[in-house]
Amino acid sequence: MIVSKFTDRFRTAANDITAPVPPGIARPPYLTPTPGNYPVLSRRFKATPDQVKPARNFVAELLGDSHPFRDDAMLLTSELATNAIEHPTGPAARPQEFLITVTFILHGVLITVQDPGSMEIPCPRNSKPDATGGRGLALVNSLATRWGFHRDSIGTVIWFELGSAS
Structure with missing residues (x-):
């Protein structure tokens, strides 16, 4: 897998944000590499149920087995990817997809899921036990x-941070 081959080199040179990025993985277009930025990698996925696992694996591969927030990041990525698939809106002519972005921050990780959006405001619900x-x-x-x-103008971005709150 492309991410696996890149992960070790990425972790070694995590502060070199000008390092080449392998095909299929990209830096978000809204960030320009400048000294002081945190390392950021993104990948697009089709908005279909079979893409939740690859999205989760993308995050897992980047974080690696020993990352302290790996399991929580995988779970929360799965939940937000599922939301992006189940609650899409936007022009029917535009292919439905979502973008996962992983930002390595000091003492943690920041993950965003961007999709074409929904008319509803994202908020936690109280589900019944059998839901x-x-x-x-x-x-x-x-x-x-x-x-x-x-x-x-592109859609909705939901983000979460694990670790440092600074």
Whole structure:
């Protein structure tokens, strides 16, 4: 897998944000590499249920087995990717996809999920014990150090941070 081959080199040169990025992985277009930025990698996924696992694996591979927030990051990425798939809006002519961005911050990780958006404001729900869904943002709310969302001309970005709150 492309990410696996890149992960060790990325971790070694994590502060070199000008390092080449392998095909299929990109830096978000809104960030320009300048000294002082944290290392950031992104990948697009089709908004289909079979892409939740690859999205989760993308995050897991970048963080590596020994990262202290790996399991929580994988779980929360799965929840937000599922939300991006289940609640899409936007022009029907535009292919539906979502973008996962992983930012390595001091003492933690910041992960964003960007999609074309929904008309609803993202907020945690209280699901009934026998409900088969509706717990995603409640999990984000309870596990993340902090989280939030914003909307722009492209869609909705939901983000969460694990680790440092500074």
